[in-house]
Amino acid sequence: MTSDTRFSQEELFWQTRIFDSLSYPSVVIAPDKSVVGANKKFYDTYKLSREDIIGKMCFHIFLYKDTPCNSEDCPISKVLKSKTNHSYTIKHQYKWEERVFSPIFDDRGAVAFVISSIRDITRTKSLENQLIGVKELISRVMYSSASAIVAADRQGNIELMNSVAKELFGDYNGGEGKITHTEQLYPPGKAKEIMKMLRDEKIGSKGKLIIPRTTIVNFKGEEIEVEMSAAIIYDDTGEESATMAIYNDLKDKIKVEKQLKYTQRQLAQSEKMASLGQLAAGVAHEINNPLTGVLFYASLLLEREDLDEGAKEDLSYIVEDANRCKNIVKSLLVYSRSTDTNKNIVQINEIVEQSLKLVRDQKKFRNTKIIRYLADEMMLINADTNKLNQVIINLVINAADAMEGSGKITLNTYKDKLHKKVFLEIKDTGGGIPRENLSKIFDPFFTTKEVGKSTGLGLSIVYGIIEEHGGTISVKKTGAKGTTFVIEFPMYVPREEGPFLCNLAL
Ligand SMILES: Nc1ncnc2c1ncn2[C@@H]1O[C@H](COP(=O)(O)OP(=O)(O)O)[C@@H](O)[C@H]1O
Ligand SMILES: [Mg+2]
Structure with a gap:
């Protein structure tokens, strides 16, 4: 550094001492970018002597180059121009350095020199990198x-x-x-x-x-x-x-729980239905014979000429009631699957149409709108047409009963090709089934209708028939807006004929 006449020897002494005592290696550079001095820390840190640096250009010292750098990037040019600090960080021989360039002003406020202090920020940098790594890891953990x-x-x-x-x-x-x-x-x-x-x-x-x-x-x-x-x-x-x-x-968990509960309920229901079926079959068979006797002898008596009118009337009541019993027994036998079945490959839509023809004109349906959404494709099932007619008729009659005469019944068929299933849905706009009745509606003799008006055998017969067809029936939805029953049948898939068979057929 050049000496200054304004400072006493003592002042110059301690100013130099301060410079040497700075804990950061520091270099003083003239505006022409030549190095004019460095402090002790600089010489010690970089193991250099005065001869190595004094008079050398800054780019020799800082960038180890023989040619000046682009003046736009030069921190010394920046300090000279802006009269404020500029800094940059650089990796130098496995170390990270922050080089801060500050102006030293003369009496007129011009930048007389630029002092560069070099800070070893290797540790900070490594901590920073670690922190970035940890942050990145946390963010990756969070986002994955x-x-x-x-x-x-x-x-x-x-x-x-x-x-x-x-x-x-x-x-x-x-x-x-x-x-x-x-x-x-x-x-x-x-x-x-x-x-x-x-x-x-x-x-x-x-x-x-x-x-x-x-x-x-x-x-x-x-x-x-x-x-x-x-x-x-x-x-x-x-x-x-x-x-x-x-x-x-918990959506999936709840769904699985619900499914499990539903399956458990179905299982309990089918066990119950199986034992009720056995009971019904037993009772029906036992009653069938004496009932046939009652009907036979009552009918015989009725044909006698010598009976007075009063006795004839009483006898006709016996025959009528015995016939009602006979029908109940017949229903029980259907429910318990003790009747013959005559299955054929049929189009489900045709059965729906046929069943509706049978009920459409009944008084019950006068104010009822029956709508069909029958899928426009082949939906074959292996079924007993008569029994399936019974199923559909029972379900639409129940629907009409639930609507008390007026409303809308919708019959909908569709299939699930992948799982080889054919579906029939029967939806009404009636008052719905109370929750506490849901587990009972398929039981024989369960009815909420007037005594003597209904037997409570309809749904149990339906259940028996659907089971016989390898299908299932359940209440898909019920509430104040109505009830939807859904029946699922196994789809009939014709066996594909191989080329050998085709040839034979030709
Ligand atoms: N679509 C429906 N809407 C409301 N309740 C129904 C429906 N279908 C059946 N039920 C209820 O199930 C009971 C049993 O039906 P079912 O076995 O056909 O006997 P029934 O029609 O002789 O009463 C009915 O009494 C009724 O309470
Ligand atoms: Mg019924």
Whole structure:
């Protein structure tokens, strides 16, 4: 450095001392970019001597080049021009350095020199890289998680939602919904309740909460059942800094549970029906013979000429009632599958049309609209036409009864080619079946209709016939708007004839 006449020797001494005592290696550069001095730390750090650097150009020292760098990138040019600090970081021999260039002004405020301090930022850089790595890992873990994750600040403002959460809650910061606050994630008041539980050490451990089943709302306001775990994130001083929650949609689990319950119910139902079937068959067979006797002898008596009118009338009641019993016995035998079956390959739509023809003109259907949506394709089943007519007639009569004379009955057929199933749905606009009756409607003699008007055998016969056809029948939907019964039949698939058979046929 050049000496300055304005400073005493003593001042110059301690100014040099200060320069040498700086903990960062520092170099002073003239505006022409030649190096005019360096402090002790610089010589020690880079193991250089005065001769190695004084009078050399900065690009020799800093960039180890023989030619000046592009003046636009040159930090010294920048400092000279802007009169403020400029810095850059560079990797130099396995070390990261931050080189800060600052102006040294003369009395007139012009930049007389530029001082460059070099800081070893290798450790900071490595920590920074580690942090970036950890951050990236956390973000990758979060975004690849199968659970929905939401993090919010202390005020409940949502800071982060992973893609599963965005999907679960709907359009995040995008559509009309705009979920920005945790209160929007729950039914009213629930967010506060969750925070209260989180802070309560009696529930779980402090700051942690697991709720196996709870309700959240998506941006459309729809409620969704989830399993949830939440936590308060504390900073180093133990202060609450954020909250986070992980949600798992229970939709699939609930579906499986429902399916399981349904299957269990079906199983119990079919076991019950099987034993009732045996009972019905036993009773029907036992009653059938004496009943035939009653009918035979009563009819014989009726033919006698010497009977007075009163006795004849009484006898005709006996015959009438015995015939009713006979019909019930017949129904029981159908239900218990003790009657002959005559199966053929038939188009289900044709059976539907045929059955409707049989009932259409009955008084019961006068104010009833019958609509058919019969799939326009071949839907073959192996069935006893007469028995299936009975099924459809029973179901439409029940539908008409449920509508008390006026309403709409819709018959709908379709198929599931993949699973080789053919479906028939019968839907009415009646008053529905009360929940407590659902498990009883297929039982023989169960009826909610007037005593003497109905036998309560209709659905049990239907059940027996459908079982006989390898199908199932169930109530698909019921409520105040009506009831839908669905019958599922195995689809008849003709065996494909191989080329050998074709040749033979020719
Ligand atoms: N479509 C329907 N809507 C409402 N309830 C129905 C329907 N079908 C059947 N049910 C109920 O199931 C019971 C049993 O039906 P079913 O076995 O045909 O006997 P029944 O018609 O002689 O009463 C009916 O009494 C009624 O309570
Ligand atoms: Mg009935």
